[in-house]
Amino acid sequence: MNISVIGTGYIGLVAACCLANSGHQVFSVDKDLDKIEKLNRGVIPIYEEGLETLLNKAQQSGKITFSSEIGPALINTDMVIIAVGTPATADGRVDMSYVNDVAESIIDLAAYPLTVIMKSTVPPGTGKLLCKRFFSRAKVPISYSSNPEFLREGKAVWDWYNTDRIVIGTENQETAEKVMELYRDIDAPKICMDITSAEMVKYASNAFLATKISFINEIANLCERVGASIDAVAPAIGMDQRIGPHFLQAGLGYGGSCFPKDTTGLDYISSFNGYHFSLLKSVIEVNTNQRVMIVRKITQALDDLHDKKVAVWGLSFKPDTDDVREAPAVDIIKHLIAEGAHVVACDPVAIDQVKGVFTHNRLDFNTNPYETCRESNAILLATEWSQFLNLDWIRIKGLMKSPYLVIDGRNVLDDKTLQNMGFSYIGVGRS
Incomplete structure (x- = not known):
């Protein structure tokens, strides 16, 4: 045709x-x-x-x-x-x-x-x-x-x-x-x-997946408070065939061009048609708060962000794309800079996409993850690119400054190994 x-x-x-x-x-x-x-x-x-x-x-x-x-x-x-x-x-x-x-x-x-x-x-x-x-x-x-x-x-x-x-x-x-x-x-x-039902399928699918992400992040936040580990809880939940394992990875929340836009869009459509979609409003709120909470963790661990240097690994909203729309890393960097931190960001493909968003002298970019760590007080892993998962942590520690803080925003690093090496490790929902 x-x-x-x-x-x-x-x-x-x-x-x-x-x-x-x-x-x-x-x-x-x-x-x-x-x-x-x-x-x-x-x-x-x-x-x-x-x-x-x-x-x-x-x-x-x-x-x-x-x-x-x-x-x-x-x-x-x-x-x-x-x-x-x-x-x-x-x-x-x-x-x-x-x-x-x-x-x-x-x-x-x-x-x-x-x-x-x-x-x-x-x-x-x-x-x-x-x-x-x-x-x-x-x-x-x-x-x-x-x-x-x-x-x-x-x-x-x-x-x-x-x-x-x-x-x-x-x-x-x-x-x-x-x-x-x-x-x-x-x-x-x-x-x-029919046409309208087909249109609804798209919104409903994305809203449901976003709900799973926000739900598991809420469970992860509770795990931290009661001493449980999301690494044990989430896989066991996902083994239930009625639930399934997908989208149960605790972290910084969802981003990209679809989930944020479609959840807020469906919320607006609901309100416009006289329906208060309480669950969806909570999903959106949880996702927003997840980014603020990670900044709070960094602030508490460093005592004060003023004049602290933070390396941010990953800018795209997820690996294997250069899309930075609604990316958690972008929001988090804004928060860090607002609190006085100096940020050095690294990403395999998305740096050019972010440069137009920021015009701040407290933000630099580097394609080499090791160089981003030089003189840094903390590292935030915001996007789980494979390039960030098999690095030389002995070399990284030698480049960093105390307290050698690693914030694993995607729970993909070996926390026990890093702690044994002398790093201060913070994950999401890990006891």
Whole structure:
């Protein structure tokens, strides 16, 4: 099929490259001229495992084209996939301006019947509103489907081909069959439902996963107070098949482009519709507090942060991505600087993403984790990149200053070994 993908972010670019490598002819659009220029040269503007290889294969086969103009994308195309950003506003509302702009362009420029597929995460009820406000006014027939993504950043290519399910929301069987054809080479359950229910699946899934994270962090915080160990408690909880082991890793809380935005978005949607979602509000509150609590631990351990040097390992919200949106490390660094600390931050790929966020003389960057430790009073492991897990701790201690504090924000270091070496170790929920 001929497919146009609008948006070349973490979702749109993965969708475009994967569909092209499945044999479809893909026309990918983004208004960012610099990004389009890089993509046409085969340069990936984001860090995503396996994506550059897919892009190169698709370009060599002539199956993918990039442009900053949406007009050509609506000529001789069977489907238009919308994969633009839906960021959160200050009050938690979902900003639909990019989606609305694309919808307006489609009804203005579409000259042939086509199917619109929504990949962007949009509030439940959006599809019906788009059809009413925009697509019903088009000069040509336009069918609509909600087809939410369930891709993990850093593992998105793998997830595309190995997904747990493909959700298709539409009002007629013919459209559902067209969308299913996109995934003919993927062996996964294909679940059809109405549009609004499909939109809700995405929000509900992310909210539930965020709830598991906040719950286990609450249990970890309680473990510290009663003398239990989350390292023993969490795996035992996860062995219950009704619960499962995933997302039960205590730490600094969730971040990224999905969980924070989708939890606050669902909270706003609930309030707008007259429902007080108490559980979800608590999930959001716990996640915010988790970052403050780790700063409190550092402050107490160092007595005072003023003129103390803290090395922060990891800036991205999780390993294997350069995405720093809502990353715990970014918030924590802001707190540390506000308390007078000097911070040296290290990350394999995300430093450039963070440099634009800070313009402070008490923050430096270094790609060498050892150099970040030089003369530092403390190390905070904020993101569990593999590069940080097998370092020479004898060398590190020789570079540091008393009290040789290690704050393991992800509970991935060997606490007993570090303590035996003379480090002061602080984890999350470890007795």
